[in-house]
Amino acid sequence: MTYEVEMKFPVADMGVLESRLAAMGATIDGPRQEVDVYFAHPARDFSRTDEAIRIRRKGQANFITYKGPKIDAATKTRREIDLPLPPGEEAAQAWTGLLEALGFTVAGEVRKTRRKAHVEWQGRRVEASLDEVDRLGSFAELELVVEPAELDAARTCVMSLAAALGLDHGERRSYLELLHPQ
């Protein structure tokens, strides 16, 4: 079972952040459009249980992702199950149909342009995502995916990198929650 250790921050000036990442030796990938469709569970109120299930379209690639409840107060650390689906629009629709047949309903959609970078920090390779989120603005996410035994070290690493990049006012709410406040 793997966990994602993640922190998210609003970004006032993306150019400054890009410069700091470049100074750390990170290469920033080109932009990719991501469309996430989130689903409500047939029996659980995910806004209370702090879980999520979504289908992500990234170009032609599709993924299904479950996120468990956040397990600490400072970061967005949580269990994550991220599985590839067959590619293409038709497959994404078929999978949406399967979830709907099981009683899941579409809860909302998040569209963003994401640029990824990877930073070597404290002996780990941290994934940084520079996001321009439709109707929300600019954000940066820092993420490690680790086994439970590494959770504390991963949190320390991500928080230390955030400080070095000048990121603060960590945002624990998801983009979906920011777009659709309860």
Next chain:
Amino acid sequence: MTYEVEMKFPVADMGVLESRLAAMGATIDGPRQEVDVYFAHPARDFSRTDEAIRIRRKGQANFITYKGPKIDAATKTRREIDLPLPPGEEAAQAWTGLLEALGFTVAGEVRKTRRKAHVEWQGRRVEASLDEVDRLGSFAELELVVEPAELDAARTCVMSLAAALGLDHGERRSYLELLHPQ
């Protein structure tokens, strides 16, 4: 949206059935082991709603299948969503983990050896499955997958083929229901 039109029959003498299929020009494939794991829904009692969700392992190949309620009294006609998963034991376990995280629980397992044949009948290609089901015995299934507009013609076709093959005492219960009577 596609439906499966299916009839299932107990088979007293598989050799006789094989001869009749051969006389119709059908070729019977070699045996394949299939392991189906069925799941209970977190909020719906599938034994009441007459639905099913399962993960099938067929050699290294994996599939996830949803079956809707049966919509007539004579056959097992029902909506079906059948989607491929990535192959291998690890993928099957990851998908089981995803369903369990969403509150689905394992309801039972059906293991069988299946030999498939295809029969041209009334202008359609009917799939026949010759099954040796662990702890249940020998069965034959006849199946067409069709769009809603073709449902009546498909039912007529399958029932006619069953009669021509000498199959009777149609069994509408699933193997899971036969193994785990409510």
